Amino acid sequence: MRMIQLSKPGGLDNLQLTERESRAPGHGEISVAVKASSLNFHDYVVAVGLLPTEDGRVPMSDGAGVVTAVGEGVTGFSVGDNVLSCFFPNWLDGRPAFEKLLQVPGDHADGFAAEQVTMPAQGFTRMPEGLDFREAATLTCAGLTAWRALMVETHLNPGDWVLVQGSGGVSIFALQFARQMGCRVIATSSSDAKLQRLGELGAEHLINYRETPAWGDRAMELTGGRGVDLVVEVGGPGTVGQSIRAVAFDGCISMIGVLTGISGEVPTAELFQKNARISGITVGSRAQQLDMIAAVEAGGIKPVIDSSFPLERLADAFRHQESQQHFGKICLDIAD
Incomplete structure (x- = not known):
C-alpha cells in the first residue's frame, strides 16, 4: 500500500510517498481501505514540526473508508x-x-495518509448516510469540535x-x-468575498474585522446590547478580548483555536x-460523534469543501x- 511518512524534524519537504505491506487485524481491530481525509490545523502543526512526533509518522487525523477485514472479538x-474515524479513539x-x-x-500514532x-475498532463509527467519503472525512475533527461547542459545552x-x-x-x-x-449567527472575516459566502450559508450579520477592529462592540449593537450567547473562538489571544466584549451575560466562549498565538x-x-x-x-468523544452523525443526517447538512488533492500532493x-x-x-483523495 502507498502512504505518506513524515521525517524528522518535520517540514512540508519532509513528507515522502512510501510503500509498505498492510497487516491483518488482530483482536479488537478492523482493517479499512481509506478513501479520503481532510486537513486540520492540528495536522498542519504536526507536518511542519511545531508539534514533534516520531520519525516516519504517517500523518492525518481524519479518515473515511470501507472495512476490508474484521478481527476477532469485534462486533x-x-x-x-462505510466507516468514519474518531479523533480520540480512547x-x-x-x-x-x-x-x-x-x-x-497522525500524532501519537500513525494516521490516515495511507491507502490501508x-x-x-473502537476508533471508528459508522459513516453518515447521504455523504460521500470526502464529505464524511471533514467531520472527524472540525465537525465534532463545532458540535461539542454548540451542543455539549453550553445550552x-x-x-x-x-x-x-x-x-x-x-x-x-x-x-x-x-x-x-434555529440560532441567529454573526460571522466575522477579513474578506468581503468570504463574508458573502458565509451570508449565503445563513449568517444574519457580517463583520469585516479589518474594517471594524472593535467587532465586539458591533456584535453588542447587532444584538440590541444583549451580546451573543456563544462565541466560537478560533483566534486565541489576539481575538479573545473582543470575544469577551461580544459575549452576553452568562454566555460562553468556546476556546477552540490559537491562530494568533498560545x-x-x-x-x-x-x-x-x-x-x-x-x-x-479539543474535539469530542465517540458518543458525541454518533450524536453529531444523527444530526447531520436529520438536518441534511452538507460539509463545505474547498478543494481536494491526491495523496501524493499532501x-x-x-x-x-x-x-x-x-x-x-x-480534502485528500486517497483511493478510488
Whole structure:
C-alpha cells in the first residue's frame, strides 16, 4: 500500500510517498481501505514540526473508508461497511480525561495518509448516510469540535445568538449547526468575498474585522446590547478580548483555536462581571460523534469543501492551507 511518512524534524519537504505491506487485524481491530481525509490545523502543526512526533509518522487525523477485514472479538462492524474515524479513539464517552486523549491518529500514532489502515475498532463509527467519503472525512475533527461547542459545552435555545470567526472548517460547521437548531449567527472575516459566502450559508450579520477592529462592540449593537450567547473562538489571544466584549451575560466562549498565538492578555474583569465563561475544547468523544452523525443526517447538512488533492500532493494541500485562501475544508483523495 502507498502512504505518506513524515521525517524528522518535520517540514512540508519532509513528507515522502512510501510503500509498505498492510497487516491483518488482530483482536479488537478492523482493517479499512481509506478513501479520503481532510486537513486540520492540528495536522498542519504536526507536518511542519511545531508539534514533534516520531520519525516516519504517517500523518492525518481524519479518515473515511470501507472495512476490508474484521478481527476477532469485534462486533458492530462488517466487511463492506462505510466507516468514519474518531479523533480520540480512547475517548468513548463521558467527560475528557488525560488517558482518553491519547493515541490521536497522525500524532501519537500513525494516521490516515495511507491507502490501508489497521486500528482498534473502537476508533471508528459508522459513516453518515447521504455523504460521500470526502464529505464524511471533514467531520472527524472540525465537525465534532463545532458540535461539542454548540451542543455539549453550553445550552443554546432557538433564537440565541452565535458568533463565528472566519471561514475555516470549525467555523462553517458551527454556522451550519447553529442555523439547524434555529440560532441567529454573526460571522466575522477579513474578506468581503468570504463574508458573502458565509451570508449565503445563513449568517444574519457580517463583520469585516479589518474594517471594524472593535467587532465586539458591533456584535453588542447587532444584538440590541444583549451580546451573543456563544462565541466560537478560533483566534486565541489576539481575538479573545473582543470575544469577551461580544459575549452576553452568562454566555460562553468556546476556546477552540490559537491562530494568533498560545498566550496573551485576557480582560478578566469584564469576563467575571458578565458571569461568562471560557470553555477549552479539543474535539469530542465517540458518543458525541454518533450524536453529531444523527444530526447531520436529520438536518441534511452538507460539509463545505474547498478543494481536494491526491495523496501524493499532501504537501501542496498544506501549502494551500498556509495561503489562507480556502473556504471550508481541504480534502485528500486517497483511493478510488
